[in-house]
Amino acid sequence: MADEHEGASAKEQLVEACRRNNVELLTEIIGNCRNDDEISDLLNNTKSVLGNHLYHEAALQGNYEIIDMLLDQPNFECDPINRIEGDTPLHSAIRWINSEPPAQREFGNALVEMMLEAGSSTRVKNKAKLTPYHLVDPRNAGLRELIQKHEYAALNSGDFVDASDVKPAAGTSYSSVGGQGAGGVGDDDDDDNAEFSGSDEEERAEFERRRANKTR
Template identity: 45%
Template structure:
């Protein structure tokens, strides 16, 4: 679907992620879905495949790019796309988008750290795994500036929630209470 006269869908997606350009991303996703429909392909699958294969020159996927720049609105749009790989590793550091989000928050001044926390929150809420280690064997929580106790707590809670998600104990249902021998 590469347009010979302009940027490819991959280039448009990555540019939208860099610039927090929600209009460009929405338009590109709509164009991809329309092209898939015309070609009698599954639009949702085609959009997801295109997003999952959109890497920049150094191997960052679209979620990585949006997280690197702290672009919440783009992350919100991307995370609404069915079939998007949310724990994709970049090619250089083997970082997940969550690692990139923590690195982004670390670039902020301590007085503005809290403004970056929603970037981490949205990725955790979407199901990004905070237990994944990068090439340096570090989890996102281990990248947090030691002075940023709030972000450390957010990631620790996220890790706990992710780990304990399957630990729900269900009570057995023994049926109605009381003795069956009482009835005759």
């Protein structure tokens, strides 16, 4: 392998690895990085001469194993934009699926599902104002349904409301919700305004003391 890639830079080797689904070469290059930041910088910023990121190169070939490995790397960017079409890798993967025979659709759809679950957006438009969904061959009903399902999940991901964000209705306090605002614990004013029952001298003294303190 060393002879095969002799003289090529690490970035050139990365592009080649992603085009050819060469997991062994990708593993070797990543292993030579000193830390996670170096790995992230190398994988996210390496581009082909046509302006494709590594993720685009792998997606354009339907290279499942390489994509799976890329997605496992630290801080890997899921939606880089290429130079010519303005595509994300998800656009690229769908272009590849469209070029393949129908027998490949099940595999291709599994690839797209992995990309979606890893964080690829279905809503990014390319330079032609097309989302990945717009590129799907209408005959590939399974892929259209898969993307719609993820779009629906994304649209509804904010429907859950944290209880701390709920404001009480006008005239209602949080303490009354807990049973304290309607005569529960903490209604000191109600105690002070109560009438004396006259049943005990100590109670009378306490009643007079509290009334005197309140009028000061």
